[in-house]
Amino acid sequence: MTAPTTPAASDSSAGGSPDASVSVVPGSGAVVTTQVDIGAVEGDAAQAVQVGLGTAHAAVWAYGLISAYDTEDLALVRRCRLSNEQIRDSTSDLLSSVGVDPIATEVAYRLPLVVTDRATALQAAVAIEHDATNAWRAVVGSTGNYQLRRFALTALSDSAVRLTGWRVLAGVIPSTVPFPGNEPG
């Protein structure tokens, strides 16, 4: 069984103009880009965005570990790592643009399980994307800034699509969940 691929956006503008705040169709696999001026962001929302940034840092680190144990899915691991790097960078830019210092990456992260083989590597991938969906949904619910909501929704949708792909490979049934970001771990 292969993991579902991210569908191409039907809207030709989904790639985004250089000054677009977010991609047009969240979950389209488009790169999340930020505007220079996103407007005022509440303190609680900025904290929530920091949590989201933390999950992106953790995911980038974890995919490096996962690639060592899951050699059958290296292309997918690479895509997921690249996506998280893009979210990490655009989130850092967003925080800087509203006067908040983005948190830095840690030297290492503690995963919820010990990765020793492909099966545990797949479980780790599921866990890190699950954390990301939780974090980005929380951002949406923390702010009245609609541009930040769109940004977080794009990150939420993209991580939910990656999560579904890893659930398929890990044999988790069902592969989709009704409320990404609001599901028990």
Place this chain on the structure above:
Amino acid sequence: MSGVPTLRSHPIGRRSFLTGVGAAGAGALSGCSVFGGDAPTVTSIVEAPPPVDPIETLTAITRLHLARLDATLAALAADAGSVALLTPLRADRAAHLDALRTEEARGTGSAIAATADPSSSPSTPSLEVAADPTTAIATIRTDAENAQLQFTDGVVATGRYRAALFASISACLATHRSVLSA
């Protein structure tokens, strides 16, 4: 005929005509002067209509798409692969409809009418489904894409709690598109 006066027989001079037009215009414009009228200026304020709550539309869309999933599952019952693919998606959409109806009722302070199956609404239209599984599943995928756009728009037009709910549903629909495209 010769005794009937004609315009030609009493022509109006060009100068007379322009003088008359000018006098009429001046008379009409005198009422437009800011100093010329006695009626007080009245400022009327018309409030813009309240924004339309997107949850009603989103609930209706979800109900329609759930009905189409039911019809598709019935039409493709003999195709085990299609049933295995669509059944979990149908469960997700049913959960969405439940959550939307609960949220709608919470907003209005009314109780939800208990129904065994939320998709079995009397207003649910009968839907025709293509016999070809590829075409039928493509329709479901289009439904997911359209609904994702609607929920994405809804995220920016509502309160925080509902925005988070709509965001989760939008993200779920993105996963449905990915599964249906695989």
